[in-house]
Amino acid sequence: MKENENKYDGDIAIVGGGIIGSCLACLLGQAGFKVILLDVDTKPKKSSIENDPRVFAITIASEKILKKTGAWSLLNEANISSFRRMHVWDENGTGEIRFESASICEPTMGYIIPHQVILDALHKKIRDLENVIYISGVSPVLIKNETNAITLGIDNGQQYRTKLIVAADGSNSKVRELSNIYYSKHDYKQSALACIVTSEISHDEVARQRFLKDGPLAFLPMKNPFESGIVWSSSPERIGQLLNCDKKMFHSELETAFDNKLGKIQNSTERNIFSLNRAHAEHYVQPRIALIGDSAHTVHPLAGLGANLGLLDAAALAEILIDTFNLERDFGRLQVLRRYERWRKGENKQVMYLLDGFKYLFENQFRSVQWLRNLGLDIIDDMPIVKNAIMMRAMGLKGNLPKFARDYC
Numbered sequence: 336m337k338e339n340e341n342k343y344d345g346d347i348a349i350v351g352g353g354i355i356g357s358c359l360a361c362l363l364g365q366a367g368f369k370v371i372l373l374d375v376d377t378k379p380k381k382s383s384i385e386n387d388p389r390v391f392a393i394t395i396a397s398e399k400i401l402k403k404t405g406a407w408s409l410l411n412e413a414n415i416s417s418f419r420r421m422h423v424w425d426e427n428g429t430g431e432i433r434f435e436s437a438s439i440c441e442p443t444m445g446y447i448i449p450h451q452v453i454l455d456a457l458h459k460k461i462r463d464l465e466n467v468i469y470i471s472g473v474s475p476v477l478i479k480n481e482t483n484a485i486t487l488g489i490d491n492g493q494q495y496r497t498k499l500i501v502a503a504d505g506s507n508s509k510v511r512e513l514s515n516i517y518y519s520k521h522d523y524k525q526s527a528l529a530c531i532v533t534s535e536i537s538h539d540e541v542a543r544q545r546f547l548k549d550g551p552l553a554f555l556p557m558k559n560p561f562e563s564g565i566v567w568s569s570s571p572e573r574i575g576q577l578l579n580c581d582k583k584m585f586h587s588e589l590e591t592a593f594d595n596k597l598g599k600i601q602n603s604t605e606r607n608i609f610s611l612n613r614a615h616a617e618h619y620v621q622p623r624i625a626l627i628g629d630s631a632h633t634v635h636p637l638a639g640l641g642a643n644l645g646l647l648d649a650a651a652l653a654e655i656l657i658d659t660f661n662l663e664r665d666f667g668r669l670q671v672l673r674r675y676e677r678w679r680k681g682e683n684k685q686v687m688y689l690l691d692g693f694k695y696l697f698e699n700q701f702r703s704v705q706w707l708r709n710l711g712l713d714i715i716d717d718m719p720i721v722k723n724a725i726m727m728r729a730m731g732l733k734g735n736l737p738k739f740a741r742d743y744c
């Protein structure tokens with residue numbers, strides 16, 4: 336046996352300390368893995384809603400996963416709101432659908448939490464975990480695969496030899512690029528504008544989404560009954576106009592687009608824009624490499640599911656790795672990682688195409704399609720069994736869930 340053959344700097348290197356990579360680091364760190372977590376950002380991100388005005392709709396499954404990381408109890412309560420109802424309607428026609436958590440005997444449908452608040456809690460937890468080392472301000476430049484190990488070289492000249500590298504470095508993943516994994520991208524030719532607005536009428540803990548002809552507009556209820564996080568998807572030209580117009584004009588455009596549902600818009604924070612793509616990696620795994628979160632897939636934000644899918648990836652991968660680790664087997668082997676790929680790839684693909692279906696259905700301007708979709712909305716609204724099944728699936732109460740997303744464990 337060659338010298339150093341059994342020397343490792345850690346069990347796993349996770350590249351990307353966003354929500355998904357940090358969640359995996361917590362789950363594995365608590366299970367006894369020695370984790371090296373790396374991020375290109377110069378320091379762990381500090382909580383600042385002004386930096387990133389995105390507020391995330393978090394499912395019950397994601398709540399359970401975040402509870403298992405220990406980060407949920409560190410979330411600042413002042414920033415978590417729950418929503419009990421959801422109202423979706425179409426700009427063209429009278430069709431609408433309403434969901435209510437009480438109809439499936441659940442106190443809430445999910446939570447609305449600023450992105451930065453979740454990240455802050457996960458990073459707080461990571462600082463408490465002795466076996467998770469956080470290295471900031473670095474990016475991978477080299478990946479070298481051996482039979483029993485993998486080496487990650489980073490741009491400060493350091494190298495880390497571990498048994499597995501996990502890519503959690505978002506949609507422009509450097510790990511994916513260095514591993515030559517093909518990533519098919521479909522440009523929606525849409526952008527999304529996000530900011531926080533104050534309305535005249537209380538949101539009453541209802542999440543609302545109106546499908547406009549060029550994209551959906553969502554109002555997500557925040558802790559303050561008059562504040563909502565908005566995500567407005569439309570053509571890049573329209574979003575450009577909305578970004579650059581003055582506040583008065585923006586508020587007036589927003590009131591009209593939202594059918595004046597919450598009355599006058601009285602204030603708004605800085606507007607940020609995001610370009611929207613659907614993308615999917617051809618493979619989620621290679622020997623000693625696994626992709627999770629946006630590095631593996633990105634979806635349209637119309638159902639607020641991107642991070643929720645990524646958290647399920649992290650929980651599923653953690654479950655498989657921990658089971659294999661506890662049996663003292665090599666968890667970086669392709670056969671082990673393939674279990675993760677088989678589990679999550681199909682589920683993510685289903686959601687991806689379902690969301691595309693919704694998007695194109697609601698943007699279709701043929702009168703017959705408009706008529707049919709309004710009729711469809713009304714029919715489903717009158718079918719409690721179907722509606723409850725949709726709701727349970729979307730909330731993460733049903734499906735092939737990892738054990739970290741279930742009640743027991």
Ligand SMILES: Cc1cc2nc3c(=O)[nH]c(=O)nc-3n(C[C@H](O)[C@H](O)[C@H](O)COP(=O)(O)OP(=O)(O)OC[C@H]3O[C@@H](n4cnc5c(N)ncnc54)[C@H](O)[C@@H]3O)c2cc1C
Nearest residue numbers: 351353354355375391392504505628629639640641642643
């Ligand atoms: C407008 C909008 C609204 C959304 N709303 C919701 C919602 O309501 N609910 C929901 O579930 N999802 C939502 N999403 C989706 C969600 O934002 C993403 O799915 C989620 O942030 C993905 O997390 P991630 O950790 O995989 O990637 P990211 O959040 O992109 O994090 C990647 C991390 O990797 C680091 N990194 C990047 N490159 C490198 C490198 N070369 N080396 C080292 N580190 C690197 C970055 O600094 C970052 O910390 C929304 C998205 C948009 C655009």
